[in-house]
Amino acid sequence: MDLKEKLLSSYLAFEETLDLDNDIHDIRNNAIKYFEDTGFPNKKLEAWKYTSLNSILKEDYSIFPKQSSAIDYKEVKQYFVYDIDSYQIVFIDGIYSSHLSKTTHDKFDACLMSSALNSSKYNKVIQKYFNKIAPKDSLTALNTAFSKEGAYIYIPKNVVAEKPIQILNFSTGNEHALMLQPRNLIVVEDGAQVQIIERHQSLTDNAVFTNSVTEIYAGKNAQADYYKIQSDKISSSLIDNTFISQERDSEVSVHTFSFGGKITRNNLNFYQNGSGINSILKGVTIIEGKQHVDHNTLVHHRQPHCESHQDYKGIFADKATGVFNGKVFVDKIAQKTDAYQSNNNIVIDDGATINTKPQLEIFADDVKCSHGCTIGQLDEEALFYMQSRGIPKKEARALLMYAFANNVLTSVKIPELKTRITNEIADKIGVQLGFDL
Amino acid sequence: MLKINNLHAEVEGNKILNGLNLEIKPGEVHAIMGPNGSGKSTLASVVAGNEEYEVTEGEIIFDKSNILELSADERAQRGIFLSFQYPVEIPGVTVTNFIRTAINQIRKAKGLKDMPANEMLKKIREKAAMLSMDRKFLSRSLNEGFSGGEKKRNEIFQMAMLEPKLAILDETDSGLDIDALRIVADGVNKLRTKDNATLVITHYQRLLDYIVPDVVHVLVDGRIIKTGDKELAKELEVKGYDWLREEAVV
Ligand SMILES: Nc1ncnc2c1ncn2[C@@H]1O[C@H](COP(=O)(O)OP(=O)(O)OP(=O)(O)O)[C@@H](O)[C@H]1O
Numbered sequence: 199m200d201l202k203e204k205l206l207s208s209y210l211a212f213e214e215t216l217d218l219d220n221d222i223h224d225i226r227n228n229a230i231k232y233f234e235d236t237g238f239p240n241k242k243l244e245a246w247k248y249t250s251l252n253s254i255l256k257e258d259y260s261i262f263p264k265q266s267s268a269i270d271y272k273e274v275k276q277y278f279v280y281d282i283d284s285y286q287i288v289f290i291d292g293i294y295s296s297h298l299s300k301t302t303h304d305k306f307d308a309c310l311m312s313s314a315l316n317s318s319k320y321n322k323v324i325q326k327y328f329n330k331i332a333p334k335d336s337l338t339a340l341n342t343a344f345s346k347e348g349a350y351i352y353i354p355k356n357v358v359a360e361k362p363i364q365i366l367n368f369s370t371g372n373e374h375a376l377m378l379q380p381r382n383l384i385v386v387e388d389g390a391q392v393q394i395i396e397r398h399q400s401l402t403d404n405a406v407f408t409n410s411v412t413e414i415y416a417g418k419n420a421q422a423d424y425y426k427i428q429s430d431k432i433s434s435s436l437i438d439n440t441f442i443s444q445e446r447d448s449e450v451s452v453h454t455f456s457f458g459g460k461i462t463r464n465n466l467n468f469y470q471n472g473s474g475i476n477s478i479l480k481g482v483t484i485i486e487g488k489q490h491v492d493h494n495t496l497v498h499h500r501q502p503h504c505e506s507h508q509d510y511k512g513i514f515a516d517k518a519t520g521v522f523n524g525k526v527f528v529d530k531i532a533q534k535t536d537a538y539q540s541n542n543n544i545v546i547d548d549g550a551t552i553n554t555k556p557q558l559e560i561f562a563d564d565v566k567c568s569h570g571c572t573i574g575q576l577d578e579e580a581l582f583y584m585q586s587r588g589i590p591k592k593e594a595r596a597l598l599m600y601a602f603a604n605n606v607l608t609s610v611k612i613p614e615l616k617t618r619i620t621n622e623i624a625d626k627i628g629v630q631l632g633f634d635l
Numbered sequence: 636m637l638k639i640n641n642l643h644a645e646v647e648g649n650k651i652l653n654g655l656n657l658e659i660k661p662g663e664v665h666a667i668m669g670p671n672g673s674g675k676s677t678l679a680s681v682v683a684g685n686e687e688y689e690v691t692e693g694e695i696i697f698d699k700s701n702i703l704e705l706s707a708d709e710r711a712q713r714g715i716f717l718s719f720q721y722p723v724e725i726p727g728v729t730v731t732n733f734i735r736t737a738i739n740q741i742r743k744a745k746g747l748k749d750m751p752a753n754e755m756l757k758k759i760r761e762k763a764a765m766l767s768m769d770r771k772f773l774s775r776s777l778n779e780g781f782s783g784g785e786k787k788r789n790e791i792f793q794m795a796m797l798e799p800k801l802a803i804l805d806e807t808d809s810g811l812d813i814d815a816l817r818i819v820a821d822g823v824n825k826l827r828t829k830d831n832a833t834l835v836i837t838h839y840q841r842l843l844d845y846i847v848p849d850v851v852h853v854l855v856d857g858r859i860i861k862t863g864d865k866e867l868a869k870e871l872e873v874k875g876y877d878w879l880r881e882e883a884v885v
């Protein structure tokens with residue numbers, strides 16, 4: 199049975215467990231129908247031209263893990279940003295781990311999607327926000343049909359979440375191959391603020407395929423910073439679908455650090471619904487071997503006087519492949535839009551390839567839109583300069599790579615996270631330089 | 636300290652150095668002058684170990700061993716320093732972090748531990764003060780957006796930090812205003828000892844009023860065609876190079 203069929207029949211079994219009167223049920227049914235009609239995306243689709251899912255779809259994944267497993271905090275501590283005080287929402291093989299989590303309902307909710315979906319207390323929020331911006335595409339629809347667990351974060355009006363929230367998805371390898379479909383909903387009401395760190399982490403070399411959907415709503419003057427750490431095992435693949443809806447004067451930033459995994463696809467979509475909005479998209483990709491990372495971004499400017507800043511840097515070694523497809527749409531009424539996009543890549547080895555494609559569709563006439571992409575090698579002159587100061591070639595290269603990625607890190611607002619990412623980059627490049635940038 | 640014998644070097648198939656000989660002893664200051672394109676910077680790059688240039692013949696002896704097989708960083712670790720005619724910009728690396736990395740990598744190559752942070756800081760402050768360098772430069776990205784003169788001063792700052800045995804200063808004077816020239820030249824003079832040597836490449840006598848050379852060479856078409864004392868530089872300032880070319884042909 200291929201994966202699509204397996205999913206369709208699993209859905210029937212899953213349906214048995216659901217409350218059929220729940221409003222979500224119709225949404226699920228429509229979604230699975232859509233997935234049934236469209237199936238997994240393939241390379242014939244323009245948006246998937248450079249990313250083939252074939253190699254990951256052929257595994258025989260468990261759709262629902264048989265049993266929940268426990269893990270000791272000390273085994274997984276390294277995957278947390280553990281030197282900060284934070285809330286933690288942790289899942290093991292897709293199932294909530296109360297043992298590893300620290301949730302809250304105090305001033306705001308940082309808890310579970312399963313309770314939000316099933317308890318009447320959250321009904322209003324779910325009704326208003328669940329699946330409202332996630333568009334119809336087959337992978338998002340598939341996730342919607344199976345939506346069951348994930349993080350539910352609700353920050354009421356003018357509340358500032360005083361510490362960051364970490365969302366961790368572990369997989370234990372108890373299943374030979376596991377498919378996970380976390381579903382997160384994050385609502386940041388008017389004037390509210392939140393910082394979120396998200397990580398997907400497999401603990402063994404068994405295959406994991408994660409198809410994640412996150413919806414983020416930022417109200418008027420709200421602020422949200424979202425950090426994605428994609429540093430998973432080479433046996434894991436991730437499709438991350440993130441949709442962000444912003445109201446006037448809000449600011450949302452998403453930083454994506456892609457260092458691991460087999461195939462990583464980021465579908466990151468921003469929709470601006472008011473004026474004075476700022477949308478920030480930043481990414482650092484450092485991959486090697488046959489790793490593949492695809493950033494597919496969209497910023498839709500639908501109102502005047504808004505900004506967007508996209509800055510993606512990539513370093514590609516061996517036969518790694520990178521894709522950047524950055525779409526910026528500026529509607530006719532969105533005058534005075536300031537949209538910036540840049541994608542810079544360094545190719546370390548001849549075998550590595552990069553496809554970078556900006557796609558600007560601008561219907562307003564008074565806008566400032568700039569974009570640029572570069573693909574290059576490490577600057578030989580700079581390497582000689584550094585060597586002439588006694589820095590060996592390997593360290594010189596590492597320093598240049600660091601420096602290259604550095605300006606993306608400057609906007610990380612959590613210092614411990616910044617240090618953490620710097621160290622991961624050092625690890626990835628295989629050098630310790632003994633200083634912070 | 637440095638002995639270059641019959642050096643031939645080329646880049647992309649063009650012969651640039653054609654049998655160059657040069658000997659510099661500890662404690663000496665040598666100056667090289669010569670027309671544009673004669674090969675002065677090429678010589679500096681080849682001694683520093685730039686792999687872009689291919690040495691086809693000859694040898695470079697530094698501290699009694701042939702260094703041609705050594706990489707640029709190994710040469711720097713042994714005490715060769717090049718102040719670049721056109722220093723390279725390295726965005727994202729601060730001056731402080733760069734020099735700290737250089738010093739500690741050199742120490743590592745010698746089997747020494749990292750320089751303690753407070754000692755490093757003290758040294759950085761001291762040398763920056765010696766060159767009247769504004770502290771805010773230290774936390775800026777290396778050479779990024781620096782003016783021509785600021786770049787040159789920063790080269791000498793690095794030299795002061797690294798305390799090389801042989802410093803090659805490639806047109807360090809160009810781009811410096813009169814005050815800066817004096818400050819930088821004073822700095823270079825303060826760094827002189829009886830054990831180290833300096834090779835100054837310049838077009839102008841002016842610099843040599845401050846850094847007084849023991850020996851002056853004229854480099855034309857990849858060879859040294861005349862060597863003299865500091866008076867030669869003054870003569871060149873007045874007469875140019877043509878008379879030497881004619882002399883060399885005769
Ligand atoms: N990387 C290179 N590729 C091609 N030609 C080169 C390269 N480097 C130097 N050359 C050539 O070699 C010759 C010598 O250049 P070099 O920079 O050594 O001259 P110079 O004496 O330092 O001149 P200037 O006084 O203008 O600084 C020039 O003709 C130059 O164009």
Ligand SMILES: [Mg+2]
Pocket residue numbers: 675676677720805806
């Ligand atoms: Mg030159």
